[in-house]
Amino acid sequence: MHAIVITQPGGPEVLSWQEVPDPVPGPGEVLIDIVASAVNRADVLQRQGLYNPPPGATQVPGLECSGVIAAVGEGVDGLRVGDEVCALLAGGGYAEKVVVPWQQVMPVPKGVPLVEAAALPEVTCTVWSMVFMAARLRRGETLLVHGGASGIGTMAIQLAKAFGAHTVVTVGSAEKAERCLALGADEVINYREEDFAEKVKADVILDIIGGKYLPRNVDALNIGGRLIIIGLQGGTRGELHIGKLLTKRASIHAAGLRGRPVEEKGAIVRSVVENVWPLVESGAVQPVIYARVPIDQAAWAHQMLESGGHVGKILLAR
Incomplete structure (x- = not known):
């Protein structure tokens, strides 16, 4: 098969479409013929040499895909050859085929x-697990989402609206503000012009920035607030005022998906x-897709993501 290979750490130009050995499903795994994947910020970090795959995972980037099941290993129940599925991956989405534990496969x-x-697995699993399972966002509470126009942000807006939360997002442009409001955001803060910590008090904050925003995130929390950190675009270190937290x-909860055990x-x-698929099927929640790029031109898709002009997900389609 063919897959995107990271020839060395570096810029988008190090992504190369090459022939590699076909994956073979083992016990408890399925083989998917990939129709599409999607670009995530973690893929960029992996390309730069800053985010290695978990032990045992493929070096091929790509944390999600959609496609058709081509083979099923021993001990797999409920999935058959020919099923159309999407899947949450530890890697391998930038390819023609991928092997994945059956537990991570969704209709x-x-x-x-x-x-x-292909635009759904990573964002739905991230937002649902962090905002609703970990932070226990409730109807009537206020959710602050940093990067409201991102793939994660556009999904968080829709899910929070569907469950009756008041949603505030940060964005970097008027165009992105309009798109977020159209998706159901109640308030939008342009972080280039305003300090979010002075504008909102949130019960839950979903943060992709990390260290740079830590002090102001704590300032922006309500009593009993929950800060969920899922990204480090603003660095790995920040000053924490423990007195304010007390x-x-x-509480502060930091976690990702990629390195978790298969059971989790x-x-x-x-x-x-x-909980989420019925909302997608009803039309209350929809994938937000900015562009479709041929999978062998993943370098172009990475340039698009890093330029920061996108709203929603960038797909890699075969």
Whole structure:
């Protein structure tokens, strides 16, 4: 098969479409013929040599895909050759085929085209597990989302709206502000012009920035607030005012998906299918797709992501 290979750490130009050995499913795994994948910020970090795959995972980037099951290993129940599916991956999405534990495979929601389904696994599993399972966002609470126009942000807006939360997002342009409001955001803060910590008090904050925003995130929390850190675009270190955290009886939770055990990912996937898929099928929640790029031109897709002008997901389609 062919796959994107990272020839060396560096810029988008190090991504090369090459012939590599076909993956073979083992016990508890399925082989998917990939129709589409999607670009995530973690793929950029891996390309730069800053985010290695978990032990045992393929070096091929790509944390999600959609496609058709081509083979099924021993001990797999409920999945058959020919099923149209999407999947949460530890890697391998930038390829023609991928092997994945069956627990991380999801049916394509009714009404969603197979290619567009590739935009769903990473964002739905991240937002659902962090905002709703970990932070326990409740109806009537305020959610602050940094990077509201990102793939994660556009999904967080829609899910928070569907469950009755008040949603505030940060963006960097008027165009992105309009798109977020159209998706259901209640308030938008342009971080280039305003300090979010002076504008909002949130019960839950979903943060992709990390160290740079840590002090102001704590300032922006309500009593009993929950800060969820899922990214490090603003660095790995920040000053934490523990006194403020204690006074607010607040908590900080930092976590990702990629390195979790299969059993944990499987539990998240099942919860997403149960709680999020009905919203997708009803049209209340939809994948937000900015562009489709041929999978062998992944370097172009990475340039697009790093330019910062996108809203939603960038797909890699075969």
